[in-house]
Amino acid sequence: MENIREAILTTIEKNSRIDLSELAIRLGVSEPDIANTLEELESEGVICGYHTMIDWDKTSIDKVSALIEVRVTPQREEGFDRIAERIYNYPEVNSVYLISGGYDLLVTLEGKSLKEVSQFVSDKLSTLDTVISTATHFILKRYKDHGTIMDTRTEDVREKVSP
Amino acid sequence: MRNPLSETIVNIKPSGIRKFFDIVAEMNDPEVISLGVGEPDFDTPWHIRDEGIYSLEKGRTFYTSNAGLMELRREICNYLKRRFNVEYDPRKQVLITVGGSEAIDIGLRAILDPGDEVIIPQPCYVSYEPCTILAGGKPVIVNLKAENEFRLTAKELEDAITPKTKLLILPFPNNPTGAIMERNDLEAIAEVIIKHDLLVMSDEIYAELSYKEKHVTIAEIPGMKERTILINGFSKAYAMTGWRMGYVCGPDAIIEQMTKIHQFAIMCAPTTSQYAAIEALKNGDDDVEEMRRAYDQRRRYLVHEFREIGMDCFEPFGAFYVFPSIQRFNMTSDEFATRLLKDQKLAVVPGTAFGDCGEGFLRISYAYSIENLKKAMGRIRKFVETL
Numbered sequence: 350m351e352n353i354r355e356a357i358l359t360t361i362e363k364n365s366r367i368d369l370s371e372l373a374i375r376l377g378v379s380e381p382d383i384a385n386t387l388e389e390l391e392s393e394g395v396i397c398g399y400h401t402m403i404d405w406d407k408t409s410i411d412k413v414s415a416l417i418e419v420r421v422t423p424q425r426e427e428g429f430d431r432i433a434e435r436i437y438n439y440p441e442v443n444s445v446y447l448i449s450g451g452y453d454l455l456v457t458l459e460g461k462s463l464k465e466v467s468q469f470v471s472d473k474l475s476t477l478d479t480v481i482s483t484a485t486h487f488i489l490k491r492y493k494d495h496g497t498i499m500d501t502r503t504e505d506v507r508e509k510v511s512p
Numbered sequence: 513m514r515n516p517l518s519e520t521i522v523n524i525k526p527s528g529i530r531k532f533f534d535i536v537a538e539m540n541d542p543e544v545i546s547l548g549v550g551e552p553d554f555d556t557p558w559h560i561r562d563e564g565i566y567s568l569e570k571g572r573t574f575y576t577s578n579a580g581l582m583e584l585r586r587e588i589c590n591y592l593k594r595r596f597n598v599e600y601d602p603r604k605q606v607l608i609t610v611g612g613s614e615a616i617d618i619g620l621r622a623i624l625d626p627g628d629e630v631i632i633p634q635p636c637y638v639s640y641e642p643c644t645i646l647a648g649g650k651p652v653i654v655n656l657k658a659e660n661e662f663r664l665t666a667k668e669l670e671d672a673i674t675p676k677t678k679l680l681i682l683p684f685p686n687n688p689t690g691a692i693m694e695r696n697d698l699e700a701i702a703e704v705i706i707k708h709d710l711l712v713m714s715d716e717i718y719a720e721l722s723y724k725e726k727h728v729t730i731a732e733i734p735g736m737k738e739r740t741i742l743i744n745g746f747s748k749a750y751a752m753t754g755w756r757m758g759y760v761c762g763p764d765a766i767i768e769q770m771t772k773i774h775q776f777a778i779m780c781a782p783t784t785s786q787y788a789a790i791e792a793l794k795n796g797d798d799d800v801e802e803m804r805r806a807y808d809q810r811r812r813y814l815v816h817e818f819r820e821i822g823m824d825c826f827e828p829f830g831a832f833y834v835f836p837s838i839q840r841f842n843m844t845s846d847e848f849a850t851r852l853l854k855d856q857k858l859a860v861v862p863g864t865a866f867g868d869c870g871e872g873f874l875r876i877s878y879a880y881s882i883e884n885l886k887k888a889m890g891r892i893r894k895f896v897e898t899l
Contacts, residue, residue, distance in 0.1 A: 360809070375813050375882075512638045512865075
């Protein structure tokens with residue numbers, strides 16, 4: 350039998366709105382067991398939130414996303430952690446990753462317009478002491494995000510009845 | 513003009529599936545949803561498709577050897593050893609076929625002489641009986657019972673054996689019932705087979721879709737490998753139905769004769785598909801497991817729903833079908849399925865399409881997303897409430 354924690358995680362990763370009784374039926378365990386495991390996973394910080402995937406491009410709301418490569422000078426004792434913290438504390442920053450390769454931090458952020466994002470980079474990010482350089486890449490089109498293809502075709506092309 | 517047709521062929525009943533397919537096609541109603549398919553809803557994993565494309569780009573568009581690419585046969589042997597603990601020689605004991613269906617057909621033709629009897633447990637896949645007749649054999653039907661969860665018992669087998677019996681067809685995990693045979697079930701069958709010196713054609717196309725213990729092949733039971741024709745393929749496990757990739761393993765002498773028929777009738781299995789199949793075996797284990805887990809969740813959901821609605825349903829541990837009973841509604845399977853289609857626009861297949869003893873049952877496929885299954889179960893619930 351598949352590890353129940355893993356089964357819960359892989360299932361709700363795709364659909365966090367699934368109700369507990371359905372999850373219990375599908376995984377063949379009791380509802381209280383599901384509830385307890387979920388609580389454990391939440392309190393351990395394994396489950397960090399229940400978000401919604403939105404394709405903002407299909408709305409009339411303007412959003413611009415960018416990936417920013419940041420090169421920094423690591424600091425004695427703190428390495429990259431301190432500078433990462435200074436960056437991720439900005440609410441407009443979506444994610445911050447420490448990266449191997451040609452640069453150090455990969456920052457993704459969201460703003461209302463190109464101007465707003467550029468301003469953030471030039472005013473806030475580049476001016477941080479330890480930041481050596483930045484390179485901003487605006488996202489033009491989102492094909493697939495978090496394992497979800499944005500323009501999926503869901504048509505079932507199979508024969509309706511087959512042996 | 514003289515009658516242009518073969519009497520043997522004309523006398524073979526068309527598949528009951530076909531009849532239902534025609535009704536659905538005739539309705540041509542976009543509102544109709546179906547739980548009637550016998551193939552996975554998943555796309556073939558991308559890395560496998562990619563390998564097929566790559567083989568075309570490289571210009572690998574020629575025949576392969578009759579038995580199939582050596583590398584593929586080798587990978588199949590590795591796979592069977594790794595997963596099911598049976599060893600075959602890729603040079604003489606493996607043949608790549610156009611789907612499992614070709615293997616069934618040419619296997620029967622290689623084995624049977626006129627009058628030889630073939631024991632076929634029903635309900636089962638639709639091709640065993642007609643292919644037996646086409647090969648000159650005589651089908652002997654064993655009607656499996658719901659009380660045994662549609663497993664074949666040694667007693668049922670023993671009762672069907674006559675001096676003319678040559679072969680048992682063993683189709684588990686089963687389409688349409690979802691039944692499986694576990695090791696102790698197979699050991700009991702093997703004992704009878706060996707006692708009466710019979711052969712077994714074991715159609716294990718759904719082997720990877722087992723939800724209780726790992727599937728056991730009868731070829732692994734001591735004394736059975738030399739009397740087993742093991743059929744498997746890529747359609748169900750890797751969601752590759754359209755690639756038409758199957759294979760058969762067995763004793764040298766039988767594979768040699770099957771290869772002869774294959775060589776004359778088919779030449780070789782499609783080359784592109786063979787290259788894709790190599791990739792499936794090399795790097796596809798995780799895909800199989802992911803799909804198996806998804807099917808397993810849907811299976812539990814459906815069994816639970818049918819029981820909620822008050823339709824008896826034994827828990828099936830294989831393939832992607834549940835086989836609920838409709839006996840309490842005083843209707844034939846055909847009537848039930850037809851009315852369900854007309855009233856609620858839901859297509860399912862009557863159990864009788866898979867043999868007379870499927871009367872009183874429906875085959876429900878769960879090769880559909882949970883969302884589709886929910887919608888469909890809502891319709892069945894509504895329909896049952898009107899009865």
